[in-house]
Amino acid sequence: MTKIGIRYTKPRKLIFKALNHFSKPVSAAEINFYLKNKIDLTSIYRTLELMKKINIIEETEFGDGKKRYELMKNNKHHHHLVCENCGDVENIEMKEDNLLDKVKNKSSFLIKEHKLEFFGLCPNCQ
Amino acid sequence: MTKIGIRYTKPRKLIFKALNHFSKPVSAAEINFYLKNKIDLTSIYRTLELMKKINIIEETEFGDGKKRYELMKNNKHHHHLVCENCGDVENIEMKEDNLLDKVKNKSSFLIKEHKLEFFGLCPNCQ
């Protein structure tokens, strides 16, 4: 009997490399462009889906109808500042335990994750 | 010379009524369904666009690829708890000045707005 498992293939390596290259959330199309079309968009989508499932990337949405993905470096979750003018993104980390505790007290939901994004103007665009 | 202006038409009244009926963010399709197809989807999209522009509704995304809209009651902005199982949504308000101040200090972005959403399981689905 042959073992089954997830394979670390050439396309997946490239997509991982691409994600690693960016330090901000990127769309499937951006990865595709960065990889010069070497990998089919479909495979990029499927790989991202997989990476999301095994929890090595995080998905974000900035409101323009495309999903963006980002490697979850050292398992630390962070938030984003998005420039409404040029689209530039800055990462931001913060202690948010207080906030989370507050919400957990207020609500009877069992909270698993949260998303916090800020929108405004980057230094260049102000 | 004829004056120009925004018209408060029948379709717009209905869409407003629909938004008012829901106490959570709803998609264009949900509004359309609620209004029993009386108003064309296109017009719903255009009206939502307009309402967003004149700042009477807020747009949210819960990560399933649809935009949702919600009336901005008494100008108070709030956040959401989304059940990952049944899709139910609970509104939540909180004092977040501390948080905002912190971010403003940490970053050189000029922050205009932010979105904060929580995901987990509602009481029924736990």
Add this chain to the structure above:
DNA sequence: TATATTATTGCAAATGATTTGCAATATGTC
């Protein structure tokens, strides 16, 4: 009140992101 002027609507078709089916290919195991 009728008419003129401009805004808005509905329909059909276009677009853009993402997904699905499937045969061809690459991987890892024995």
Add this chain to the structure above:
DNA sequence: GACATATTGCAAATCATTTGCAATAATATA
């Protein structure tokens, strides 16, 4: 290296949203 299975690329489908345009509705003015 041969085999079993996972993965890929391509074409086509799907889903949300947008656009063009001629028909219609709303409002100001005669």
